[in-house]
Amino acid sequence: MRYTTAGESHGRALVTIVTDVPAGILLDGARIDADLARRQGGYGRGGRMKIETDRATILSGVRFGRTIGTPVALTIGNRDWDNWTDVMSVWGDPVESARVTAPRPGHADLAGIQKTGSRDVRDILERASARETAARVAAGALGKALLRELGVSVSSYVSRIGDVALDPAFDVSQVDVAAVEASDVRCPDETVASRMRAAIDDARDAGESLGGVFVVTVSGLVPGLGSYAQADRRLDARLGAAVLSIPAIKGVEFGDGFALAGTAGSLAHDAIRYEAGLGYVRDTNHAGGLEGGMTNGETLVVRAAMKPIPTLMTPLASVDIDSHDAVDASRERSDVCAVPAAAVVAEAEVALVLATAYMEKFGGDAVCDMKVALAAYADRLST
Ligand SMILES: Cc1cc2nc3c(=O)[nH]c(=O)nc-3n(C[C@H](O)[C@H](O)[C@H](O)COP(=O)(O)O)c2cc1C
Known part of the structure; x- marks a missing residue:
């Protein structure tokens, strides 16, 4: 499953094919709309998300609630468009007074105008804005729906915001999904969650922003998705690229990830035993469900680090692109912290990679045939 998106942050609509x-x-x-709402929510989001109530309209590829094997096109309208029709007009002359000339450190602004030759940072920021990730969540909903039919479920939680983190010994396998969904910071531990909210409040009061860490988990996966045989088939690489494609994500690890580098081999790997009726069993999951570029049948655990939001209400130093004078970086309506939202976007990215891996292994053009092939595979593995 591949997707392409189009649309500017304050344009008429986002489009996904x-x-x-x-x-x-x-x-x-x-x-689909519930996932869009999960992405919009979260403590620390800015005013923009209060304006938008995202709804996906499906234009093609679906009849009577089922995909028909043709491309699926979806749109999500931008309600804020009504306030931006002049500045974002397709035709006519630019509104000179609305030009953005002070690039924000940490954003795409400066490298973007250098790359394109534009004299208006808005030409860059409208698309670099993470508003685009709403379109990805809509695409990911298709991947999730396919995985659901194949017995696979995808979820996420937030383990750190700024310097407030879950206990490092927190057991991923014990996550209470209902508690996460009820939490506006997507944190399963309410004591830690309230400290996260306080950290976000402090950051907002100081004109600051915060990053953090989230974890995506996927259960119900069969072993053998992906491949050890070619670099670009390794699932680690494909999942890593997909999660790193999300704006502001600067690090990804699987299972115990970086910690494994400092762990003795005998403690780092997950011993194998066999139990009649269950098959091969692991009592630990340091590998996070991936070995040799393939799923190994354990829960997939993907952890990602998000940097702090670049737009600061107490702005960093920048330079006016016309005069080259020192100025404050520009300010747009902005989130203080978007780690919970990024976790939902990552669910979508991970779901699309895994849905594609299932299609590669079990035939990719009809769910009914995939289910038959999957059942035969499960049968073979059980004997
Ligand atoms: C869900 C989500 C929401 C974001 N919201 C904002 C925001 O409100 N303001 C902002 O400056 N950056 C925001 N970002 C981060 C920027 O999009 C990102 O830092 C920017 O595109 C530059 O890309 P880079 O950080 O990967 O270098 C958000 C990112 C995500 C994933």
Whole structure:
């Protein structure tokens, strides 16, 4: 499953086209919109997200609630567009007074105008803005729906915001998904969650921003998705690229990740035993569900680090691109912290990679055939 998105942050709408979609995926429009709402929510989001109530409109590829094997096109309207019709007009002359000339450190602004020759940072920021990730969440909902049919579920939680973190000994396998979904910082421990909210409040009061760490987990995966045989088939690489494609994500690890580098081999790897009726069993999951570029049948654990939001209400130093005078970096309406939202975007990215890996292994054009092939595979593994 591949997707392309189009659309500017304050343009008329976002558009996603998802191709290579198997026929027969059962979709639920309410679930797609629920994921869009999960991305919009979260403590620390800015005023913009209060304006938008994202709804996906499906234009093609679906009849009577099921995909028909053709490209799926979706749009999400930008309600804020009504306030931006002059500045974002397709035709006519630019509004000179609305030009943005003070690039923000940490954003795409400066490198973007250098790359394109534009004299208006808005030409860059409108697309570099993470508003685009709403379109990815809509695409990811298709991947999630396919995975659901194959017995796989994707979830996420936040383990750190700024310097407030869950206990490092927190057991990923014990996450209470309902508690996470009820938390506006997506943190399973309410005591830590309230400290996270306080940290976000302090950051907002100081004109600051915060980053953090989130974890995506996927259960119900069969072993053998991905491949050890070619570099670009390794699932680690594909998942890593997908998660790193999310704006502001600067590090990804699988399982115990970086900590494994300082751990003796005998403690780093997950011993294998066999239990009649269950098959191969691991009592630990340091590998995070990946060995040799493939799933190994354990829960996939992907952890990612998000840097602090670049737009600061107490701005860093910048330079006016016309005069080259020292100025404060520009300010846009902005989030103080978007780690919970980024976790939802990462669910979508991970789901699309895994859905594609299932299609590669079990045939990719019809869900009914995939289910038959998957059942035969499970049968073979159990004997
Ligand atoms: C869900 C989400 C929301 C974000 N919201 C903002 C925001 O409100 N303001 C901002 O300056 N950056 C925001 N960012 C981060 C920028 O999009 C990102 O830092 C920028 O595009 C530069 O890319 P880079 O950080 O990967 O270098 C957000 C990122 C995500 C994933």
